[in-house]
Amino acid sequence: MIKRIFCIILVVSFIGVLMAGCRKTETNPTDDFGKTSTSEKPYGALKITIKEIGKHGNVILNTSFDEMESVGIGIGDIITVKAGDKEYELPVGTAYTDVDSGKMICRFDIEDNEVALAINYGSFAEAAGLAEKQTTEEDPGYKWEIRVGEVILSLKEKGGYLNEYNARNLVRTDVRTDYPELSDEEFANFRAVTVSGLKENTLYRSSTPIEPALGRNGYAMAAMEKEGIKSVVNLDDSVETMKIYPTFPGSYYSLCAVINPEMGYDFESEEFAAKVKESVLFIAESDGPYLVHCKEGKDRTGILCAILECFAGATADDVKRDYMITYYNYYGVKPEDAAYSIILNNNLVKTLSLLLGTDNFVATDLKAAARQYLISIGLSEEQLNKLAEKLVKD
Numbered sequence: 001m002i003k004r005i006f007c008i009i010l011v012v013s014f015i016g017v018l019m020a021g022c023r024k025t026e027t028n029p030t031d032d033f034g035k036t037s038t039s040e041k042p043y044g045a046l047k048i049t050i051k052e053i054g055k056h057g058n059v060i061l062n063t064s065f066d067e068m069e070s071v072g073i074g075i076g077d078i079i080t081v082k083a084g085d086k087e088y089e090l091p092v093g094t095a096y097t098d099v100d101s102g103k104m105i106c107r108f109d110i111e112d113n114e115v116a117l118a119i120n121y122g123s124f125a126e127a128a129g130l131a132e133k134q135t136t137e138e139d140p141g142y143k144w145e146i147r148v149g150e151v152i153l154s155l156k157e158k159g160g161y162l163n164e165y166n167a168r169n170l171v172r173t174d175v176r177t178d179y180p181e182l183s184d185e186e187f188a189n190f191r192a193v194t195v196s197g198l199k200e201n202t203l204y205r206s207s208t209p210i211e212p213a214l215g216r217n218g219y220a221m222a223a224m225e226k227e228g229i230k231s232v233v234n235l236d237d238s239v240e241t242m243k244i245y246p247t248f249p250g251s252y253y254s255l256c257a258v259i260n261p262e263m264g265y266d267f268e269s270e271e272f273a274a275k276v277k278e279s280v281l282f283i284a285e286s287d288g289p290y291l292v293h294c295k296e297g298k299d300r301t302g303i304l305c306a307i308l309e310c311f312a313g314a315t316a317d318d319v320k321r322d323y324m325i326t327y328y329n330y331y332g333v334k335p336e337d338a339a340y341s342i343i344l345n346n347n348l349v350k351t352l353s354l355l356l357g358t359d360n361f362v363a364t365d366l367k368a369a370a371r372q373y374l375i376s377i378g379l380s381e382e383q384l385n386k387l388a389e390k391l392v393k394d
Contacts, residue, residue, distance in 0.1 A: 044071040045154035053131055053144040057123025058107075060116045061151070065108050068092075068115065072155050076162030079106055081117060082152040083128045091161035096120040098168050100346065106153070117151070167339035167346070170331040174215040182329060188219035189297045189329045192227070193305055193322055197313025197367070199393050202288045204229060205305050207297040208236060209253050210245045214296065217247055224291050225252040231286040232256045233279045235263040235294040235301060257286050263300045267351050273377040279304060280379060284386040298326050299347070306352055310370035311384075312392045316362045323348045 051062045073079055073092060081088045090106045091099060099105045101121045108115055117124045125131040130151075131144040179187050190206040204227060209220035224232075232253065234242060239260050248254055259282040261275040283290055294300040302323050309319050324344055327333040333340050353361045356369040374384055 043155045043158075045152050046071055046073075047150060047152050049150045050130065050146060050148075053125045053146070054116075055140070055142070057125040057127075057131075057133070058116045058118040059124050059128075059130060059151075060114050063115050064113070065115060068108075068153070071153075072158065073153065074158075075108065076159055076165045077155060078157040078160035080154050080156045081106070081128075082154075083130055084148045086128060088128065089156055090117065091165065093161070093165055094169070098165055100350075163338045164342055167342035170327070170333070170339065172330045174213075176215065176219075184219040185223045186329050188216040188223060189326055190220050190223040191325065193309060195309045195312065195314035195318035195322055197393060198309060199312075199391055201227070202290065202391060203305070203308060204289060204291045205297050205301050206291055206293045208234075208293055208295050209291075210242060210247045210251070211237070211295065212245070212247060220293070221247070221251060221253060224256075227289055229289050229291045230256055231283070231288060231290045232258045233282060233290065233292045233304070234258055234260050235275070235279070235292070235304065238262055256291075263294070263304070265299060267303055268354060276304060276307065276374075277377050277379055280308075280374060280387055281383060283308075283390060284383055288390060290390075296326075296330070298330070302326060302348065303351055303355075306348060307355070307370055307373070308391060310352070310356070310366035311374065311387070313367045316364075316366060319352070319366070320344055320348065 046063060046067060048061045048063045051060045053059055068074070075092050075094060077092045079090055079092060081090055088104055090104045092106045092108065093099065094108055094110060096105065096107065096118060097120060098107075099120050102119065104117070104119050104124060104127075106115065107118050117128070119127060123133075125144065126133065128148075130148045131146045134143055134145055135141065136143050176184075176187055185191065188207055188209075191204065192201055193203040193205055194200070204224070206220045206224065207214055207216045209217050209224055211217055237245075237260055242248060242258070242260060259279065261278045263275040263279075264271060266272055279292075292301050292305055306319050306323060309322065314322075324333070324335075324340065327340075327343055331339075333343065349361050353359060356364065356366070356373050358364040358369060371384060374387075375381070379387075
């Protein structure tokens with residue numbers, strides 16, 4: 001089968017071709033900032049002027065990835081950025097989401113052939129004191145007053161962020177024959193949630209059974225019919241979008257009770273809390289078995305199911321195990337892989353710890369914490385008792 005491997009080698013090879021012939025900017029290895037150039041591949045420094053600042057404060061530099069490689073800097077490295085009298089340590093990646101929200105990154109944009117200093121959901125220009133944004137009457141309605149016109153980049157740690165980068169850039173295919181070791185249900189990321197405290201064959205999770213884009217919907221549809229699903233929480237589609245899919249009319253799915261909360265990815269937001277409340281009330285007031293799905297059945301589905309698992313009395317190990325099955329189904333990630341713990345901590349443990357108000361996920365009474373969380377977002381004790389009747393073992 002086609003191996004589901006990390007994409008770093010392919011990305012770097014592609015970059016080398018893409019950057020051929022790119023415009024060069026001044027390279028200035030500095031004696032007091034970079035390392036000496038006596039090795040075969042010198043680790044120096046680049047003094048680079050600012051080309052422009054984007055609307056949201058991303059600082060685009062007058063450089064290319066070729067130049068960064070000339071001083072030993074590549075994807076997955078950690079660099080030092082000197083901006084005026086301030087210094088920052090940044091990983092080198094290819095997307096804002098290669099770091100957590102609020103974190104800095106040196107981003108190489110392959111499509112636009114640009115190198116930028118950015119913050120995922122933030123303004124690097126303002127945070128680093130490089131520029132101040134001012135409102136104007138002329139289009140585009142703002143201008144940047146630049147205070148520091150150049151920065152110095154140097155290598156801090158070769159490959160220091162590579163495992164993290166790889167874990168955030170897993171690749172897969174949507175071709176059934178590429179996954180001969182998986183059952184049809186596993187290929188569709190369809191499964192019963194089996195954790196301690198939860199009634200058996202009551203709560204299921206899956207990729208979308210109706211959107212054809214992933215090539216998995218037919219397998220998911222067949223699985224939900226086999227298991228006799230009666231109620232569906234569709235976290236991805238609006239009612240209108242759901243009914244437009246050619247797979248919906250006359251399908252088993254169309255015969256189920258369906259709610260469409262249209263949940264987003266900002267798990268800290270009030271909107272997310274409102275969608276959780278809406279979904280939980282639907283389950284409490286509907287007949288099971290229940291299916292929760294988004295598009296892939298990975299992020300939004302994973303967090304909502306984890307909350308329900310905690311409410312039912314699952315252990316921390318139960319919740320972790322169920323969450324990571326998805327990453328095996330899609331990417332072949334196993335517990336012994338470096339990506340396993342990174343994904344688990346970044347995607348599940350951090351998010352649940354924040355929602356449940358704990359700094360020690362493993363040691364927390366997850367059942368009590370989940371109940372308190374659901375109360376905090378507006379659910380009553382009576383409603384939670386109804387939910388428990390539906391999901392929790394006697």
